Amino acid sequence: xxxxxxxxxxxxxxxxxxxxxxxxxxxxxxxxxxxxxxxxxxxxxxxxxxxxxxxxxxxxxxxxxxxxxxxxxxxxxxxxxxxxxxxxxxxxxxxxxxxxxxxxxxxxxxxxxxxxxxxxxxxxxxxxxxxxxxxxxxxxxxxxxxxxxxxxxxxxxxxxxxxxxxxxxxxxxxxxxxxxxxxxxxxxxxxxxxxxxxxxxxxxxxxxxxxxxxxxxxxxxxxxxxxxxxxxxxxxxxxxxxxxxxxxxxxxxxxxxxxxxxxxxxxxxxxxxxxxxxxxxxxxxxxxxxxxxxxxxxxxxxxxxxxxxxxxxxxxxxxxxxxxxxxxxxxxxxxx
Numbered sequence: 001x002x003x004x005x006x007x008x009x010x011x012x013x014x015x016x017x018x019x020x021x022x023x024x025x026x027x028x029x030x031x032x033x034x035x036x037x038x039x040x041x042x043x044x045x046x047x048x049x050x051x052x053x054x055x056x057x058x059x060x061x062x063x064x065x066x067x068x069x070x071x072x073x074x075x076x077x078x079x080x081x082x083x084x085x086x087x088x089x090x091x092x093x094x095x096x097x098x099x100x101x102x103x104x105x106x107x108x109x110x111x112x113x114x115x116x117x118x119x120x121x122x123x124x125x126x127x128x129x130x131x132x133x134x135x136x137x138x139x140x141x142x143x144x145x146x147x148x149x150x151x152x153x154x155x156x157x158x159x160x161x162x163x164x165x166x167x168x169x170x171x172x173x174x175x176x177x178x179x180x181x182x183x184x185x186x187x188x189x190x191x192x193x194x195x196x197x198x199x200x201x202x203x204x205x206x207x208x209x210x211x212x213x214x215x216x217x218x219x220x221x222x223x224x225x226x227x228x229x230x231x232x233x234x235x236x237x238x239x240x241x242x243x244x245x246x247x248x249x250x251x252x253x254x255x256x257x258x259x260x261x262x263x264x265x266x267x268x269x270x271x272x273x274x275x276x277x278x279x280x281x282x283x284x285x286x287x288x289x290x291x292x293x294x295x296x297x298x299x300x301x302x303x304x305x306x307x308x309x310x311x312x313x314x315x316x317x318x319x320x321x322x323x324x325x326x327x328x329x330x331x332x333x334x335x336x
Contacts, residue, residue, distance in 0.1 A: 005031035006295035011072035011096065012037045013063050013087055015048035018101060019078035022291070023052050025284025029291045035073075038066025063087055067094035074124070074294060077101060080170040081177025082333065085110045088125070092117050097124035099294050103182045106333035108317040115310045124298055126305040127313040130290040131190055131259045135278025138307070140245070140252060140264050141194050142279065149266060150249030152195050153227050157188035157243035157258060160216075160234025171235065172213060179214040179329060181206070181320055185233035187259040188243070189219070189316055195245050196227035199319045206327035207236075214329050221319075252276070260286040 008031055012019050015037065026032045038060040039045035045059035060066040067075055067090050075091035077084055077100040085105045091098045098118070104127040105111050118125035131137055143149050160180065163171050170176040171183060193199065199221045206217040215236050221229035232239065243258035244251060250268035254261045264276040283289050297305055304310050324330065 006292070006299050007031045007033075008291070008295040008298065009033055009035035009071055009073045010291075011035060011066050011069055011075045011091075012048075013066055013075050013077050013091065014079040015039045015044050016078060016080075019048070019076070020052060021285065022076060022078065022287050023054065025286070025288035026291055028283040028288045029295070031295060032288075032291055035071040036060060036066055036069045038063045063090060067091045067096050072096060074099060074298065076128070081182055082106060082175060082331065085114055085333075088114055089117055092121045092123050092125070095121065095123065097294075097298060099126050099128050099290070101128045103127070103177075103186050103320065104313045104317065106177055106182075106331050107321050108314060110333055111314050111317040115314065118303065118310075122303065124294070124303050125310070126294060126297070126308050128290060129186075129190055129308045129313075130287050131187060132194060132307045132312075133290040133293045134260055134286045135280050135282055135289060136261045136264055136276065137191075137194065139276055139279045143266075143276070144195060144245075144247075149245075149252060150247035152245050152247050154246040155188075155192045155195055155227070155229045155231070155243065156246075157191050157229070157254075158232040158234075158239045159184045159187045159241050159259060160232070160237060160239030161241075162237060163235040167211075172211070174212055174331060177331060178211075179217075180233040180235045181214050181217045181323060181329070183233075184235070185217055185219065185231065185323070186316065186320065188229070188231035188233065189221075189319060191243055191254075191258065192221055192223065192227075192229040192231060193312065193316060196221075196223035196225065196229060198224050198315055199229075200224055202319055202322055202326075204323040204326045206323075206329070208328060212329060214324075214327060217323065217327065219323055 036058040042061035074097040201222040243254040
């Protein structure tokens, strides 16, 4: 992926932690700028702009005003999961392209609705699955596709950490889409999808609290071609956050924070370890590569990403629906 400048003016919808990380990484993206920030209050937007040194960015006291800003090319939706559909639809209706944080929406029915709305509006829509855009992960996927690392047969991946917060925190409040699966489990599922192909069967267990929030979840998957996955996510424990892809000729080891790795180690059976670097430089923590990819898609007139296509978001939403059905986790969106 080229790093030549592609002018892209971003509108930031919501001002939580992930939005802060995103705008920090935008500083490393050639041609990218934050044109405007929207919050539920003028003070929230102003504090965010000041905290992150976004000189020249306009502030809006409502999301409706943000998406109406004529200087915004693409809206980054960073609100809680349960609000993604509403806010992404708002942006599309205003004629804006959309990068929406993962999970794209709450279930596959909402995902189908959002994809249909993007196609109707003739606007770009992408789920912000930065792992699929990460240079190191892309190098691994490319190598597997070329047969360099053999045929992948098993994936083991875990992601989690102990989450602290009040009951109304988005990670604990079912009304906001709380739970380990949607917030963390989507990463192991994505890595398995990227390396083994689509899930054909998932068998899940979980520890669910008295509010119906999955605290810990474990999923065994079978993929097209026969590969198997052992995938876990946790809100209660210090997960190793590592991943391993076993092939018929060796093993790919992802170090800590496998969803945005510094490198991957390839060890062929009976051979010496080899460090796998990215296809291009990592921009910031890797969120910058996601933003650069969006910019290149927009310049090319694309309406969906080749790295995170709509079909991928739809099938992963369907898998997570199936997992939630098995473990007994439901959200208000499921009844609509």
